[in-house]
Amino acid sequence: xxxxxxxxxxxxxxxxxxxxxxxxxxxxxxxxxxxxxxxxxxxxxxxxxxxxxxxxxxxxxxxxxxxxxxxxxxxxxxxxxxxxxxxxxxxxxxxxxxxxxxxxxxxxxxxxxxxxxxxxxxxxxxxxxxxxxxxxxxxxxxxxxxxxxxxxxxxxxxxxxxxxxxxxxxxxxxxxxxxxxxxxxxxxxxxxxxxxxxxxxxxxxxxxxxxxxxxxxxxxxxxxxxxxxxxxxxxxxxxxxxxxxxxxxxxxxxxxxxxxxxxxxxxxxxxxxxxxxxxxxxxxxxxxxxxxxxxxxxxxxxxxxxxxxxxxxxxxxxxxxxxxxxxxxxxxxxxxxxxxxxxxxxx
Numbered sequence: 001x002x003x004x005x006x007x008x009x010x011x012x013x014x015x016x017x018x019x020x021x022x023x024x025x026x027x028x029x030x031x032x033x034x035x036x037x038x039x040x041x042x043x044x045x046x047x048x049x050x051x052x053x054x055x056x057x058x059x060x061x062x063x064x065x066x067x068x069x070x071x072x073x074x075x076x077x078x079x080x081x082x083x084x085x086x087x088x089x090x091x092x093x094x095x096x097x098x099x100x101x102x103x104x105x106x107x108x109x110x111x112x113x114x115x116x117x118x119x120x121x122x123x124x125x126x127x128x129x130x131x132x133x134x135x136x137x138x139x140x141x142x143x144x145x146x147x148x149x150x151x152x153x154x155x156x157x158x159x160x161x162x163x164x165x166x167x168x169x170x171x172x173x174x175x176x177x178x179x180x181x182x183x184x185x186x187x188x189x190x191x192x193x194x195x196x197x198x199x200x201x202x203x204x205x206x207x208x209x210x211x212x213x214x215x216x217x218x219x220x221x222x223x224x225x226x227x228x229x230x231x232x233x234x235x236x237x238x239x240x241x242x243x244x245x246x247x248x249x250x251x252x253x254x255x256x257x258x259x260x261x262x263x264x265x266x267x268x269x270x271x272x273x274x275x276x277x278x279x280x281x282x283x284x285x286x287x288x289x290x291x292x293x294x295x296x297x298x299x300x301x302x303x304x305x306x307x308x309x310x311x312x313x314x315x316x317x318x319x320x321x322x323x324x325x326x327x328x329x330x331x332x333x334x335x336x337x338x339x340x341x342x343x344x345x346x347x
Contacts, residue, residue, distance in 0.1 A: 008135020014042030089116030100254035
């Protein structure tokens with residue numbers, strides 16, 4: 001797969017947050033200090049795309065105080081376009097992370113009620129201006145789950161992108177701590193009428209849309225590729241999508257997973273090689289790294305098999321990097337695609 005330059009920029013809409021992670025594998029009750037970073041699902045995608053040479057603009061809001069300043073300063077080092085991040089509200093959303101190990105899962109604790117993005121109103125954003133001349137728009141299901149006004153803005157963005165002929169990708173990204181499946185089904189089903197692509201995983205399609213992969217047992221890590229081919233076809237039929245892409249995670253433990261991906265273009269199913277990730281450093285952002293790889297491949301005209309292989313290799317490498325962002329370079333992703341997964345030192 002060759003690196004391809006393009007002037008088609010990507011726009012991403014979503015919350016920017018402060019991440020407070022416990023040290024090592026500590027639990028919150030043990031913690032006396034935290035690792036601080038800043039991210040957001042859509043920003044995660046944007047950082048990866050920017051590293052591949054794709055201009056990426058984040059639309060969001062942060063407070064006009066020191067936490068907002070710190071968040072923007074942190075993000076600027078990754079060359080994200082932040083011109084559409086407004087300064088409003090009084091607080092930045094926070095999430096606490098305990099990194100799991102062995103049979104103990106990683107856990108999140110959200111503290112985001114009343115965060116800056118919930119102060120946005122539809123009239124605050126001119127989507128025709130923001131999306132004019134852009135090549136792609138991306139949003140996740142986390143964003144409309146944050147409140148009625150944010151859901152309305154998300155719908156406006158998707159509808160405007162579709163009107164302008166800008167491809168829309170939606171990552172289902174269901175979060176049970178933010179909303180109920182019934183509400184997610186109504187809102188996300190409405191948004192998908194404007195989408196050309198849906199990203200999802202092995203349990204979200206079942207939880208939100210009731211589309212179940214046969215012969216799959218998520219709790220035990222047993223996945224059926226054939227079952228997910230059926231899921232992809234069914235989702236495409238339900239929403240008239242051009243593409244459906246599914247990440248396939250075989251959860252052996254919190255620190256060992258099998259990882260692969262699938263891309264359906266309406267005609268054929270393209271499945272990547274499977275990676276055995278034996279020591280997960282940080283799985284947060286793995287799905288976003290995958291989405292960025294798919295968007296990059298399709299936006300730059302690569303064929304579907306190359307695209308899904310690139311996305312899966314990129315997201316595999318993300319599991320080795322602390323924090324939410326995939327900081328693996330394009331060349332590192334290509335090397336893994338081509339079979340160099342030895343981890344030998346490079347001098």
